[in-house]
Amino acid sequence: MAKEPVIALSGVTAELGARPVLRGIDLTVGRGEVVALLGANGSGKSTAIRTIVGQVPVSDGTIELFGTPRRAFRDWARVGYVPQRTTAAGGVPATVTEIVSSGRLSRTRFGVFRKADRAAVRHALELVGMADRARDSVDALSGGQHQRVLIARALVAEPELLIMDEPMAGVDLASQEVLARTLKAQVEAGTTVLLVLHELGPLEPLIDRAVVLRDGCVLHDGPPPKALGQHALPGHDHVHPHAPAGTEPLRTGLLS
């Protein structure tokens, strides 16, 4: 590994309840790299991401962020995180600006906002093309627009590392294009990216390396699998709703 590792997982295992979800993952992401975590549903890709950010406890192995053991890591302003969209739902209305501002807290002292912080919020909203909706309630947004807001919330602290869990899930085409463009600009500026994807889609040209998981183990770590149309993607199960009940899904992906 020539480049300085930004994320380094070694032999990481994790359980959800009594069920082992990760069975010894090695994963290294170097500075400036764009790495996609791929795999079928239940392969452990979201759990892997969530161990890195400390949301899921690790039962064995080590995780380092910027060369520091994750438990001792305090410099969270260097990390931008985009969780799965379902986790962010408060019971009180909030505007786009209020949500994005919460991502800037890591750059403030005691949560006091200065001029530069407000400017950073405006800039992050411009990056994702949501500046005109700054004062709208997030409840009034479509799924794709909401996702753009969550990405602005991750970018507002100007992170060196972006960690994203299924940023394209349930996102309309127009928003997918905006997101791909935003991400491209970040990568060109030198940001390191680790993202969970269900399919490579419009981000494919940005991806340097793909790590494919199956049943909590790394199955493939290398160049992204060449796409032969959507249906040839790794782990893509052909589930036909019109097939008779009980029929095994037809597996043609790498993971079969």
Place this chain on the structure above:
Amino acid sequence: MDILSYDFMQRSLLAAVLVGITAPAIGIYLVQRRQPLMGDGIGHVAMTGVGLGFLLHASPVWMATAVSALGSVLMELIRWYGKARGDIALAMLFYGGMAGGVMFVNIAPGGSNANLSSYLFGSLSTVSPSDVTAISILAGFVVVVTLGLRRQLFAVNQDEEFARVTGLPVRALNLLTAVTAAVTVTVAMRVVGLILISALMVVPVAAAQQLTRSFAATLAIAVALGVTVTISGTVTSFYQDVPPGATIVLLTIAAFVVLTALAAPLARRRARAAAAAHPAGDPAECAIPATRGAGDKIGT
């Protein structure tokens, strides 16, 4: 204004204003994290504190503060570690707290449920000068936490997972929220009563968000509404000789109904304005993108 010529009414009105500010100010975070009934649980636990106050000849307000703060920390710990059986543990905490209060009051020398009643439903004439001192100090704490840490509390209660990755001390902030809610319960106990406190934490917030789009506006309107109903409820209680807690809560619910009725035309006007501001519109979410087949699973 002969109402202000009575010392006990001056004290009651001051307490009412403090309740009107603090209850919605912490309540908004409980609503945001979708635990609106937490105040209710703390109110039950606080009864043990009141009972202990009688038994030990200590100030019921301070005893209730100590016991409910302890209870709220316990509730927070159950939330972390309780998992599936957490609900049962919480139920035991709530009803144990209530039963403990009744038991302690009755074994206290000369005590009976009548002593408890003013704490359960609120009472104007019993707010003593030392109560006012205690209530003012506790209310000051609640205001400092809920307004001073509003950005941090907003982030944690909106999206705990994200807040952790911004480096916020999520557990400490959750514990602080719980303790602040417990303190608010004891601030409100004398005026609104332990049984009805939760209403004043939740209903003004629910009423305010009928009109608002932002968290900041919801907080401001909820507090304004809280102060309005606690003052008008206290004054009504004085002139009409009705219990203050019940009057305040019924007024709050009436305000909720009125604001909900007003909100419907407002929402329609906003929808029209939004449609005019974004004429192109965004692709409908239900449209199937051309690159996907109908049978594809879309990222779950």
